[in-house]
Amino acid sequence: MSNKSYKGVKVxxxxxxxxxxxxxxxxxAGEGAKxxxxxxxxxxxxxxxxxxxxVKDKVRVIIADVRDTGQMNKLVGGQxxxxxxxxxxxxxxxMRDPMTDLEINCRAQLSLxxxxxxxxxxVRIVFAGTRNQYGxxxxxPVDEDHPQEPTDINGINSIAAEKYHLMxxxxxxxxxxxxxxxxxxxxxxxxxxxxxGVLNWFIRLILEGQEVKxxxxxxxxxDVNYIDDVVEALYLTGRSEKGWGEAYNLGGIPVxxxxxxKTAVKTAKMGRVSVVPxxxxxxxxxxxxxxxxxxxxxxxxxxxxxxxxxxxIEKTIGYYLKYRNKYW
Amino acid sequence: MSNKSYKGVKVxxxxxxxxxxxxxxxxxAGEGAKxxxxxxxxxxxxxxxxxxxxVKDKVRVIIADVRDTGQMNKLVGGQxxxxxxxxxxxxxxxMRDPMTDLEINCRAQLSLxxxxxxxxxxVRIVFAGTRNQYGxxxxxPVDEDHPQEPTDINGINSIAAEKYHLMxxxxxxxxxxxxxxxxxxxxxxxxxxxxxGVLNWFIRLILEGQEVKxxxxxxxxxDVNYIDDVVEALYLTGRSEKGWGEAYNLGGIPVxxxxxxKTAVKTAKMGRVSVVPxxxxxxxxxxxxxxxxxxxxxxxxxxxxxxxxxxxIEKTIGYYLKYRNKYW
Numbered sequence: 001m002s003n004k005s006y007k008g009v010k011v012x013x014x015x016x017x018x019x020x021x022x023x024x025x026x027x028x029a030g031e032g033a034k035x036x037x038x039x040x041x042x043x044x045x046x047x048x049x050x051x052x053x054x055v056k057d058k059v060r061v062i063i064a065d066v067r068d069t070g071q072m073n074k075l076v077g078g079q080x081x082x083x084x085x086x087x088x089x090x091x092x093x094x095m096r097d098p099m100t101d102l103e104i105n106c107r108a109q110l111s112l113x114x115x116x117x118x119x120x121x122x123v124r125i126v127f128a129g130t131r132n133q134y135g136x137x138x139x140x141p142v143d144e145d146h147p148q149e150p151t152d153i154n155g156i157n158s159i160a161a162e163k164y165h166l167m168x169x170x171x172x173x174x175x176x177x178x179x180x181x182x183x184x185x186x187x188x189x190x191x192x193x194x195x196x197g198v199l200n201w202f203i204r205l206i207l208e209g210q211e212v213k214x215x216x217x218x219x220x221x222x223d224v225n226y227i228d229d230v231v232e233a234l235y236l237t238g239r240s241e242k243g244w245g246e247a248y249n250l251g252g253i254p255v256x257x258x259x260x261x262k263t264a265v266k267t268a269k270m271g272r273v274s275v276v277p278x279x280x281x282x283x284x285x286x287x288x289x290x291x292x293x294x295x296x297x298x299x300x301x302x303x304x305x306x307x308x309x310x311x312x313i314e315k316t317i318g319y320y321l322k323y324r325n326k327y328w
Numbered sequence: 329m330s331n332k333s334y335k336g337v338k339v340x341x342x343x344x345x346x347x348x349x350x351x352x353x354x355x356x357a358g359e360g361a362k363x364x365x366x367x368x369x370x371x372x373x374x375x376x377x378x379x380x381x382x383v384k385d386k387v388r389v390i391i392a393d394v395r396d397t398g399q400m401n402k403l404v405g406g407q408x409x410x411x412x413x414x415x416x417x418x419x420x421x422x423m424r425d426p427m428t429d430l431e432i433n434c435r436a437q438l439s440l441x442x443x444x445x446x447x448x449x450x451v452r453i454v455f456a457g458t459r460n461q462y463g464x465x466x467x468x469p470v471d472e473d474h475p476q477e478p479t480d481i482n483g484i485n486s487i488a489a490e491k492y493h494l495m496x497x498x499x500x501x502x503x504x505x506x507x508x509x510x511x512x513x514x515x516x517x518x519x520x521x522x523x524x525g526v527l528n529w530f531i532r533l534i535l536e537g538q539e540v541k542x543x544x545x546x547x548x549x550x551d552v553n554y555i556d557d558v559v560e561a562l563y564l565t566g567r568s569e570k571g572w573g574e575a576y577n578l579g580g581i582p583v584x585x586x587x588x589x590k591t592a593v594k595t596a597k598m599g600r601v602s603v604v605p606x607x608x609x610x611x612x613x614x615x616x617x618x619x620x621x622x623x624x625x626x627x628x629x630x631x632x633x634x635x636x637x638x639x640x641i642e643k644t645i646g647y648y649l650k651y652r653n654k655y656w
Contacts, residue, residue: 081335095499098438104490110426110481145475149491156495160434160488163477167484171423171612243437282497 004239007032011238012079014038014066014112015047015086016059019189020128020181022051024231029055038075038086042067045088046190050326066108073115080237082125083276084112087161089130090195092281095152102154109161113168113176121174126238129162129180129247130155131290141293144180144247151287162247169245177237178247179230183290186227186312187319191327199224199260203316206264206271207324215278218258220290225252226312229305236301245299251292252305260309267313332567335360339566340407342366342394342440343375343414344387346366348456348509349515350379352411357383361518366403366414368393373416374518378654390440394436401443409566410453412440417458418523420609422482429481434496437489441496441504441523454566457490457508457575458483459618469621472508472575479615496571506575507558510620514555514640515647519655527552527588531644534592534599535652543606546586549617553580554640557633565630579620580633588637595641606617 006028015021016037025035037059039047052059064071065087087105088094094101109127116123116312132155133148150156165176185199194201199222202212233250237243261273278286297303320327334356341507342350344365353363365387369375380387389515389612394414404410415433416422437455444451456574460483461476478484493504513527522529561578589601606614625631648655 099435099443102435102438107427107430110430114426147473148476151499152493152495156488156491159491160484163484163487164481165476167480171479249472 002071004124004273005031006239007108008079009033011079012036012075012082012110014040014082017047017051017061018052018085018140019046019160020184020227020230020234021083021085022048022188023186023227024085024234025032025052025059026055027231027235029058035059036075036079037061038064038066038097040086041160044193046196047188048156048188050103050323051188058263063327066112067103069111069115072112073119074114076115076123079120079123081198082116082123083234083238084109084125085128085158087128089132089154089197091152091154092195094157098153099169102157105154105157106160110164113164113174114172117168117172124175124238125165125177126175126234127162127165127178127198127316129178130158131180131182133159133162133180134222136287137290140289141251141291142249143293144249144296151284166245166247175244177244179233179297180247180292181225182223182250182252182290183222184230185224186316188227191320198257200316202261203264203313203320203326206261206268207317207320209270212261212273213276214257214261215276215282218273218275219256221254221256221291222260223252223254223291224260224309224317225300225305226307229307232306233297233301233303235301237316240301247299248300249292249294250297251294252307254291264313267310333359334567338362338364338406338408340364340366340410342410342412343377345369345375345377345389346513346561347379348415348512348555348558349411349413350376350516351514351555352562353380353387355473355559355563357386358529363387364403364407365389366392366394368414372521374524376516376518376654378651379516384389395431395441397439397443400440401447403514404440404443404448406452407448408526410444410451411562411566412453413456414438415456417460417482417525419480419482420459420523422480422485426481429485433482433485434488441492441502442535443502444502445496449500452503452566452572453493453505454562455490455493455504455506457506458486459508459510459577459620461487461490461508464615465618468617469579469619470577471621472577472624479612494573494575503572505572507561507565507625508575508577509553509558509579509618510580510618511550511552512555512558513552513583514611514644515540519648526585528644531592531648532656534589534596535645535648536596540589540599540601541604541613542585542589542601543604543610546603547584549582549584549619550588551580551582551619552588552637553578554635554643560627560634561625562630564631568629576625576628577620577622578625579622580620581637583637589639590642590646594636596645602627626627
């Protein structure tokens with residue numbers, strides 16, 4: 001790999017037809033990376049072939065499941081870099097079907113690392129962690145040393161998967177890094193249900209002229225990242241010579257859910273917002289306010305979110321107004 | 329369940345033919361508990377039918393694997409209390425065969441909790457955590473808030489399993505507790521290999537008149553617990569009305585490995601000790617000195633280790649001199 005450039009770099013993106021993977025693929029394809037996407041296209045999980053439409057002739061797409069060890073053994077061979085983004089991110093699904101969450105977010109991750117150890121130990125891996133690993137914040141902003149007490153199975157499996165990765169750096173010297181992602185929104189997120197994050201779901205409701213019902217007061221703080229900022233973080237870490245074997249928070253603009261929705265309503269000139277009491281199932285796993293500290297990644301990689309909330313919302317709404325029929 | 333007594337209490341012990349499970353079974357059978365033991369008797373894992381010889385007519389033994397969901401669904405029904413002790417505890421095995429470690433120590437644990445949630449949500453569960461969850465100590469003594477950065481797969485899977493348990497308390501109200509065990513030694517530990525803990529292995533070597541070779545300086549500190557103290561902790565937590573949903577360190581007598589071996593040599597009047605350089609594979613996962621703080625369990629349950637090192641070693645040597653043919 002030539003230094004800091006992606007030209008000619010062989011990149012495998014697991015979950016590459018999903019929201020984040022596809023946006024990353026488009027950026028890297030534009031810089032001349034040789035991209036292989038692996039995605040299972042499991043209904044409801046966020047993979048969408050249309051997501052990579054702008055680069056569909058520049059990337060190789062393999063429809064396969066990260067749980068398929070035989071396939072993964074072959075696919076990791078010869079790669080320079082793996083963006084390991086496959087996985088589900090649903091609180092509710094992980095509680096309804098915990099064993100499947102474990103298979104995908106825990107077992108398949110360890111299996112991928114074993115494939116790498118055996119067949120391509122020189123590859124580098126950027127893993128997508130999540131703020132779900134922390135659970136309810138004991139203090140704000142949440143830094144990387146904050147206790148990890150998830151309120152759902154998904155968060156626990158993400159912890160295990162991240163720890164597998166970082167341990168493979170410590171013990172085997174395989175370069176891995178984890179980016180713990182916060183609430184990400186933007187174009188290419190699936191729009192069929194709210195179970196993988198509410199921000200894009202709110203935008204769908206608004207674009208349908210519906211009422212967005214926020215639980216509790218609606219004043220819960222989240223820090224939100226626009227997709228391009230998340231892709232920038234992946235981009236920076238993937239080509240860096242430093243920082244391996246560590247986990248880094250991403251973090252964004254602290255905003256209340258009601259502020260997010262009101263901004264979207266204003267931009268779309270449609271929809272409206274109200275507050276309703278918490279359903280019991282959601283209240284049990286509600287994490288309260290969440291703001292991440294992104295000082296560590298800023299210090300190591302110089303990353304900081306750049307996109308203003310209004311700008312991100314405008315771009316997102318613009319995208320779905322144009323391609324609504326591919327996502328609804 | 330009548331308060332604080334085990335008389336008539338229906339107890340399921342997973343891994344109940346192993347070192348800790350069998351010693352617990354003997355104690356609880358003596359108090360009139362109705363015990364079902366489930367153990368897979370996988371060769372090399374520590375299960376031994378002879379372990380429960382003193383109570384073999386008082387307990388029901390089911391040879392089954394905790395990975396067998398159908399079996400476990402049936403076995404959890406009707407129980408008052410589960411001591412969930414099944415699992416492997418081998419650093420080296422978990423690195424050589426990580427997927428099996430995941431199946432037993434992570435997947436089967438979540439599966440058991442799902443069985444409980446569906447078929448017996450009123451049962452209480454005492455889970456066996458481990459000091460391996462912490463990895464190399466960043467400070468001593470290690471308390472429960474110490475960062476958890478294991479140096480092996482086994483430690484990571486134990487973290488996930490413990491977190492599943494405690495999360496089921498938080499979300500579903502199922503009473504679980506985790507005891508993070510340190511180096512335990514005593515009668516009924518398997519004596520065929522050193523991969524599940526070195527203390528008993530040292531005693532075997534000594535009883536064979538062999539030389540115990542300690543890695544590095546031999547001055548690594550461990551805190552060691554005699555088996556009866558560990559069983560006392562299980563006993564106290566299992567019948568308590570308080571303290572559920574939390575993890576507690578066990579902890580024992582801080583002693584250097586060489587001091588432990590020298591005491592055993594002196595007691596046995598056999599064997600000898602030397603030091604050798606670390607093999608590379610072991611050095612990578614060596615955790616340095618380890619001493620746990622057991623203040624939390626002391627405060628909540630009044631537990632503290634009582635057995636003196638010499639007493640524990642004497643009883644252990646006495647047991648294996650008598651029953652050597654059942655363990656060698």
